[in-house]
Amino acid sequence: MTEPVGPMISFQNVTKEYDAQTALRDISFSVEKGEMVFLTGPSGSGKTTLMKLIYLAEWPDAGQVTIAGWNTSELRESSIPYVRRNIGIVFQDFRLLDNRTVFENIALALRIRGAGDREIKAKVYDALKTVNLRHKADSYPKKLSGGEQQRVVIARAMAAEPTVLLADEPTGNLDPETADGVIRTFREIHAKGTTIMIATHNRELYRNSGKKVLRLDSGMLAGEEVC
């Protein structure tokens, strides 16, 4: 993917409907390269839908979504995987493969990109070190706690060194102490220049962070502020 001209993520008057029910209405905002942004709002406000529009799991019914300069509605189907490879995703439901070890789960993101075994080993262990789970490399996801699984997902998302990192409720299942650790990890990743968007309804995560916060309410952008 070429170096983006303009914002890394841009929404222009985006509307998304499911069976005539509006999930997002006329949303416009932009996220610059290297920026860390929080997306907040109550459950059902449209945070996950907005994330899905970014990682190309959904397409807008109206308006325009641009990722790294690419208008998602104009992308050829064959280009979608290559755009997705630039986006690391921390899924709300983890999406870990239970029949593969922690190492293999993280390695998958790199194998998909055609990385060699040596590179995979180095990057997976680096990512595991960042999330303090190097000792769990050979464990299976079901043997891990919720917090550990969350960190494995983060490691998988960051191992492939994406341009954009999306996290959907990354601390939803975690105790405050583990949640702090996860947020610290995101800050470290952000410090390396990665654009990050975190969807959360946990106010503590972004309070006094000095980062941009986009507030969604009933599918509409209710506010944009720096907290």
Added chain:
Amino acid sequence: MPLMYAFRLAMQSLRKDKWINILSMLTIFAGLFIISISFFVFYNIEAATRNLPEKFSMVVFLDNNLPQTRIDEIAGTLRSKHTVSSVKFISRNDAFRELKSTLRDSQYVLEGLEENPLPDSFEVRLRRDAVGSESVSRLADEARKMKGVTEVDYGEKFLSALHNIRTGVKIGGTILAIILCTGIIFVCYSTVKILFYRRNEEIETFKLLGATKGFIRAPFIIEGAAIGTAGGLTSLASVFLLYYFVFLKLTISVPLFKSVLFPAVWFLLLPVIGMFLGLFGAAVALGRLRY
């Protein structure tokens, strides 16, 4: 590297879902085995009937006391036909001599014959590719119309039966092979489809992590090909075992079987045929992936 990974995933899946894979492999084996046996029968019928036309000849009987010039004219006309490979004149005396020699042990049949009852004739041999019931019948009609020809004799019924057997076996074999191959493709299609649906969630994760369609499809295609190849190898082994342990033993007690041919080289293609059918079935099953 992705290809190696696809192989690894395919092998893992073959082990993990071994029962469905074994069942599919056995079904493919059964189909290919039936095709092999049919081919074996067809091959031997074809081989047995292939050389018969060369031995086939038509006899053109002539008027008695026909002048030599007319005999030569008839011989020339027959030789000019593109279906004719050779024309041999058999004089009535030669024919009678041969009859006597044939009936050496039954001379009483000829007792009372005061003169040679046999006419002069031509023995007409046909080219192998021209021996079809229609072309022979046409040639016989043409010969009958020639002046000086009294009768034309050829094994019309035999030729027609031979032609029908060969055509019947050919058509029947082809239809059977098509039906069974379609069945094999369907088995591979169903197996891969089931495996694909079972791994649907995993495939969704693959897609979201940026996997291309080729990356997702490759393990399933390899799996389909592996199941097909395994079915082919099993049928190959079974055909050879059947031949060596059953058929060869039969030749000892039933001499007729000694002339039966075993087209071993053709049977070596079975794993390749199985692989291609498996590949095709898997490719159809995966269809068009959508993101």
